[in-house]
Amino acid sequence: MRYISTRGQAPALNFEDVLLAGLASDGGLYVPENLPRFSQEEIASWAGLPYHELAFNVMRPFVTGSISDADFKAILKDTYGVFAHSAVAPLRQLDSNEWVLELFHGPTLAFKDFALQLLGRLLDHFLIKRGERVVIMGATSGDTGSAAIEGCRRCENVDIFILHPHNRVSEVQRRQMTTIAGDNIHNIAIEGNFDDCQEMVKASFADQGFLKGTRLVAVNSINWARIMAQIVYYFHAALQLGGPARSMAFSVPTGNFGDIFAGYLARNMGLPISQLIVATNRNDILHRFMSGNRYDKDTLHPSLSPSMDIMVSSNFERLLFDLHGRNGALVAELLDSFKQTGKLSVEDDRWTEARKLFDSLAVDDEGTCATIAEVYRDCGELLDPHTAIGVRAARECRRSMSTPMITLGTAHPVKFPEAVRKAAVGEEPHLPAHLADLFERPERCTVLANELPAVQAFVAAHGNRGKPL
Ligand SMILES: *Cc1c(COP(=O)(O)O)cnc(C)c1O
Numbered sequence: 001m002r003y004i005s006t007r008g009q010a011p012a013l014n015f016e017d018v019l020l021a022g023l024a025s026d027g028g029l030y031v032p033e034n035l036p037r038f039s040q041e042e043i044a045s046w047a048g049l050p051y052h053e054l055a056f057n058v059m060r061p062f063v064t065g066s067i068s069d070a071d072f073k074a075i076l077k078d079t080y081g082v083f084a085h086s087a088v089a090p091l092r093q094l095d096s097n098e099w100v101l102e103l104f105h106g107p108t109l110a111f112k113d114f115a116l117q118l119l120g121r122l123l124d125h126f127l128i129k130r131g132e133r134v135v136i137m138g139a140t141s142g143d144t145g146s147a148a149i150e151g152c153r154r155c156e157n158v159d160i161f162i163l164h165p166h167n168r169v170s171e172v173q174r175r176q177m178t179t180i181a182g183d184n185i186h187n188i189a190i191e192g193n194f195d196d197c198q199e200m201v202k203a204s205f206a207d208q209g210f211l212k213g214t215r216l217v218a219v220n221s222i223n224w225a226r227i228m229a230q231i232v233y234y235f236h237a238a239l240q241l242g243g244p245a246r247s248m249a250f251s252v253p254t255g256n257f258g259d260i261f262a263g264y265l266a267r268n269m270g271l272p273i274s275q276l277i278v279a280t281n282r283n284d285i286l287h288r289f290m291s292g293n294r295y296d297k298d299t300l301h302p303s304l305s306p307s308m309d310i311m312v313s314s315n316f317e318r319l320l321f322d323l324h325g326r327n328g329a330l331v332a333e334l335l336d337s338f339k340q341t342g343k344l345s346v347e348d349d350r351w352t353e354a355r356k357l358f359d360s361l362a363v364d365d366e367g368t369c370a371t372i373a374e375v376y377r378d379c380g381e382l383l384d385p386h387t388a389i390g391v392r393a394a395r396e397c398r399r400s401m402s403t404p405m406i407t408l409g410t411a412h413p414v415k416f417p418e419a420v421r422k423a424a425v426g427e428e429p430h431l432p433a434h435l436a437d438l439f440e441r442p443e444r445c446t447v448l449a450n451e452l453p454a455v456q457a458f459v460a461a462h463g464n465r466g467k468p469l
Helices: 015-021 040-044 051-063 069-081 112-130 143-152 171-178 194-206 224-240 258-268 285-292 316-323 328-341 348-357 365-379 385-397 417-423 452-462
Strands: 002-005 030-032 091-095 098-102 134-139 158-165 185-190 215-217 248-253 273-280 358-362 405-409 446-448
Touching (some): 015 224, 051 224, 069 112, 091 405, 112 143, 143 158, 143 171, 158 452, 194 452, 224 248, 248 258, 316 348, 365 417
Parallel strands (some): 134 158, 273 358
């Protein structure tokens, strides 16, 4: 499989190089040159497979030429073997024909484990083969950091540096990062906010001289491998509920548009999906696009669902590419003008095309808490605030009562106790058994000033399993 850039100017790469590349050299994002398409008979024949075997069938076309079937199978078995539920992604019924797909049974209790557990193992596979080491640098406001650290902790040839804003992530989220021991794991608390962290990571990618020849790898959802891994659970859910013989609707708590874009790809690969709902919090740039063709940058509003607090959605560019007939020059032009003006809209017929599949809703903190309370009252399930936003949107935007509606359950409620407390349901979420001693584990973290040279010097001094590069 070859991958091309959404801006049309970078060289096409194979899977291995895309995994290591991050952004394309023209500033675009990599997408498959040709999407594989499965027949209904083929999809139907996968019913009842264990998760890792289904994952192999769905992802195999994306990696052929870069990794052998036997190696890929072994990696997938190992990846999804660490999940705490043997169904890996179980469905929980909320109401007649309405479900939550629980994607929070991985090591860090959020859906990002599905992709980052795989990404860590794939990186290790290719790096050992190449005899190379890499450095991962990422900024996190919570979930990505812990999932990336858990995913890469056992990688021989990877050192991982995760920047988070000092004293501005929840205690559970911080402990999920700082309690993982390993001489290749480095937590840096920056005396600044999340944007400061992200800017430092961006600047480091743009000028990697301080790494003395070691390459930086991206773990945010611009990395194609993350999107790829997320396609699988759409197939998994549909097969549990009578797909592909009947179509499904999905509601997806959305920030950077990675998770829902995977659903869009699943549909284009042949899975009957009749509706995809973009569920956002007050940071609703995607809702404003879907409802009124206005993708306009706004200020950031901190919310009870912090993993969806974004101003722009990095993966939206991948959808724009398809909406513009995969014309990279047009996409580059649109995004250049967006960079200048902070505003973007597309031609009417392209927007109408998107609206055939996508609906959207923005839910504020009050609506989030009300939904947590409503679902707890009606069926005893405690939702996390992100999932609650998905459920609210599913209920308000649903086109057909006879089509199964599946909300992606993106995180375990124990990660976001503040929202659950505000919903006042009278129950506290509890840590699952494998994390029960989280508050007793020792923490490791370095606090650094909000200064790029200090951070880069720290990386250079510790980037080789704690030793200088
Ligand atoms: C990352 C995250 C999201 C948003 O996913 P995107 O792929 O960025 O749209 C939603 N909910 C939770 C809990 C997350 O961690």
